[in-house]
Amino acid sequence: MREQLSSASKVVVKVGSSSLTTPAGTIDVDRVDALVDVLATRRRAGTQIVLVSSGAIAAGLGPLGLASRPRDLATQQAAASVGQGVLVARYTSSFARYGLRVGQVLLTADDMMRRAHHANAQRTLDRLLDLDIVPIVNENDTVATDEIRFGDNDRLAALVTHLIRADALVLLSDVDALYDGPPSRAGSRRLAEIRGPEDLVGVELGRSGGRVGTGGMITKVQAAKIATGAGVPVVLTAAAHAAQALAGADVGTFFHPGGRHPGTRLLWLAHAATGRGRLHLDAGAVEAVVTRRKSLLPAGVTSVEGEFAAGDPVDLCGPRGRVLARGLVNFDAGEIPELLGRSTKELAVTLGPEYERELIHRDDIVILESTS
DSSP: OTHHHHHOSEEEEEEOGGGTBOTTSSBOHHHHHHHHHHHHHHHHTTOEEEEEEOOHHHHHHHHHTOSSOOSSHHHHHHHHHHHHHHHHHHHHHHHHTTTOEEEEEEEOHHHHHSHHHHHHHHHHHHHHHHTTEEEEEEEOTTTOOGGGOOSSHHHHHHHHHHHTTOSEEEEEESSSSOBSSOTTSTTOOBOOEEOSGGGGTTOOOOBOOSSSOSOBHHHHHHHHHHHHHTTOOEEEEEGGGHHHHHTTOSOSEEEOOOSOOOOHHHHHHHHTOOOSEEEEEOHHHHIIIIISOOOBOGGGEEEEEEOOOTTOEEEEEOTTSOEEEEEEOSSOGGGGGGGTTOOHHHHHHHHOGGGSSOSBOGGGEEEOSOOO
């Protein structure tokens, strides 16, 4: 299965901050050039490459005189504003050695949640590839709020992989593979292949211990699950092994694809969206929506939480409060209390024909957890 990497015609490569910067928070020119050497060689061989690159905030630490990654969002955004220019300038210069041009694409989770934004991002990336440009993708930290952040570029990379219909995803880190325990601990074993969730049972997944990163092994495994669930193979390895990984060599950890490409809307609804509110369902509605995959009608909703507008994602909860599904709601939060427990026919008579419809259509619902 690893040979899929060597023959892939379109690949997303994600690289973390720790693989690009010095301990002082400045861009490591040699590391960037080494990565670009690998990617440019593969690009010139005919493979389309999209690079999802962290490092903007880290690159801004030095110029701003900050000793470590700031904790508050405003200072992170300021560092990203300064660092993103430094980062892209470095990539522009490095790829230019091979006669290749780059294009910057900054995304927020909201860009994946809103259908119009989502379609625009897809068109932009597709057109850049058509024009023989190497897209450099990053989260738009300068404008993202806590409520609409990806939080890490691993998940963003998995979603971009699906967005552009890539053949493979390569996650580059400062660790050479996934291990069954801390890599520094004696006896920890490299996991060469992951075929399904059963291979991860008992595996200790550490969080980021780096000074400039936000991810860690947890986010990388989560990203691998998103990509493989959409039918895309994933390799996780160190940036130093990028060339071998792209060539299909036995390095890092290979995650076997385990699903088919789902609808784009359902993928981002499940993995990029955050519920702006909650609808609590009675047992009958849970059975209809989760088990029989029906639309959600007002009669089955017992209460509503949060402030949201029509078209926003909301979480659907069972009688015990557990989130079972997520969907795009057709009404504002303020409209819903008057609709609860009433049939659509009754609502059409008392409020007008525009109310004779579902709260959430079944095509706009993704199941997150089974009731069984």
